[in-house]
Every structure is written in C-alpha cells, then in structure tokens.
Amino acid sequence: LPLNARDIALRSAEEAFYSVIRSAGQDRPPYLDRIDYHRNHDNGSLAFEARFHSYVGQSVHWMLFERLDYSRFDLGGYVRECHSLYSRLYEDHMLQLELQPRREALERLYRIMAPAHMIENAREDYRRFEEHLRRHHSYVRPGSVWNDPNPYYINRTIREIEPFRHEGPSQVFRDVEETLRRSRNAVEAQMFMGSATTSTTATEQRTLTADSVLRAYERFASTPSSWNNLVASDLTEASLQRLRDYVLGDYAPQNTEADKKGIELLKSWLTPDQLAQYEKSKAFEVTGSHTGKRYRIKHGRQMNIEELDKNGKRVQGLCALPIGTLVAGDCVLAQKLAIETNEKQFLEVANKFA
C-alpha cells in the first residue's frame, strides 16, 4: 500500500525510537511490555502505542502519534524526548537490578534475624530510592514535555503516575503499627478477662499478629508500588527496631536492658546446679512439687518447657507463661517457681504439645 505522509512520519518516529534503544546497547528495553499499532478508520492514519512497566511499578503508557499533525512533526525533538524517557526508564531498570538482592535480603531479615548492617543497607536503599523519586518523579518541570499542550507535539498519556507525596510518617508503618496496636490490645484484653488463660487463643493470636506484620513487611519489601508513600527519613532505627522486636518475638537477641535485668533476676533465684546448667546450655532442670517429675526449662518465653522421663528424655512439651509482655528471664523464673511450688496448678494451665 502506498504510504501517506502520516505513515512515513510514523515509520520515522518508530525507527528513531528503536535507534535510541539500540544506541543504549539493547535491542529493546527489558521493561517494554508491548507495542501496539492502531489504525484510525476515520482518516486512515496509524498510531503506535508503547507500554512500559517502570521500576516503580507504574505503567507508563505512551500514545504516540495520536492526533499527530504530521506537517509539523519534529523528528529531532521526538528523538530527544525518546532519549530522555528511555534514560529515565533505563535508570529505573538499573536501580531495580541493583536493589533486587537488597530487597531479597530485607525479606530474609524479617524472617530470621536482623543484623544492624542489613538494616543500615536497607535504609541506604530507601534513601537512594527517595532521591531517585525526588529527581525524576515527584515534580513536573514547567514547560516540560509531560504536559506540553502543543497539539502537534508527540502526544503521550502517562497514566497511574501521581505526584509522590512527602508528608510525614510513612503510611506503611502507620498501618503496620495500627494493626499491631489493635491486635495487642485485643490479645491483652482477652488475657486479663481470663478467656485466654487456659487456651491457645493468646498464642494463636500472637502468632497471627506477628504473621500479619510479617506479611506487611513482605508486601512492603517486595511490592515497589507500596513504596510510593515511603519517605526514607521516616525509617528511623527506633521504628525498625520496634517492629523487628515484635516480629522476631521470642527469638530476638537479648540485648536490651530489660533482658539483662530479667536474666539477672533469674540467675539470683537459681540453685548453683541450675545456674551451672543455665550458663552452659541456656537451659536447666527443675523438679515438680507434686509428682517429682523432672522438667527442662529452656531460655525463652513460651513452648520452652519439656517434661522428661527417668532417663532424661523428652516426654512432651509444655507451654505456660505469665500474662503481659515480659522478658524471657522473667518468664523462665515464673515457670521455674510455678513447677517447683505448685506443679499441679501449672499442669492444669499449661498446654501440651508433642
């Protein structure tokens, strides 16, 4: 078919587009979703549409040559704009590649342990991410092509990109902490009302709460779009530490003053033999006041007691802990005294597990 002037302009622009990509050393951008061609049946012209997915999870949607005034088509300007946009997308792409291992590390961080340097690395990522947003996404330069009203200019539509708001504490953390607060209140209310005293409700809810926080972290870490509301400066060490402590729960390292005080108190109530065992293996044995059975209490808050047979082998696990948010040392001491002074009541309260 004979090409009309619009088709020729389209071809020229298309060639220019790919030449820009080729000049960057790649055949096509890895984040290019697809390119569509549209024919306008009213006037027979063609349009070409490119869809991208940028690193920040936004869909960048170009409608090229829509309502194009081909007679005033500026190929040089178009090439410059291609360069500009491609550079931005390419930077997004490289940033994503660079941050991917860090994001994976961040996910692991909340699954197992959180060394300080990993937190610091994560914070550095966020700082860079924010800087990137500030430079490329958070404002519109006056007279820039993003909203250039000239009808003959390449008309493009960028959807789903909204100005990034930098407005105080991150909504991500606000949501997480609000969830945390509500759940904690609910669990503690049940504890004090006694309805959770002899059931696993409290443990289950605590686990559920920790899971929900973990999921929030995972969403946060793995979904770039959830970073939209994030401001790096909000990621204070305190907020990370607070949430990390909660997520890690019983497995958090004892490094706080409260933990130290709890351990000191525990040690002061141990017999010399128990103290030696505790110093050696973070566990010690106690004798039940009613049955004379032996139990091993490991350092921890819950699910840390084992009933032993005559040979010192585990028979079953037992779980009972003081209500409230106590440190591990206090919990262990409470468990020891309960078994040694009122084993019968302890066994009535404790949940058993294999």
Added chain:
Amino acid sequence: VAFLEKMRETNMKFSIMDHSGHSTEAFDKASAESLAAAQARFDELIAEGRTAAVRTGEGSGRVIKAFEPADEVLFIPRLMGG
C-alpha cells in the same frame, strides 16, 4: 559491716515482674508506717492477680498468700497456657 547488716535486717524489697525486666520497691521493716504501706501494696498486687513468692534458700522459694515481712518478695503475673 554492722551498718550493712542493719540495713539488710530492716530493708524489704518488692521485685515486680514487668516489661522492663522488673521494677523494685523498697520498704523499711523497722518502720510501722512503711510496713503498713508494704502490706497495702502487697494486697494491691495480689488483687491484680499476681503470685507472691519469697526465698527459702539458695535457688528455692515458696508462694505466700498473705503478707510476710520477708527480705524480698517476688511478684509474678498470673500464668496462662501458651
């Protein structure tokens, strides 16, 4: 030494388990007023559901239901199944 011995004889300490590890409250066994305050505090903590324990030897203790002017009383929150 005599001074310390005297202090040991007259001091009474409540160790109350809480989120900070534990908090302590001191009372003077030689003072009737302080002893009354200690008893009131003891009753208050027990009414909240705590268990009180005193030392009976090295590494051992016993639960007390009523106030005793012991050297140290440990208050433990009520246990629940976990």
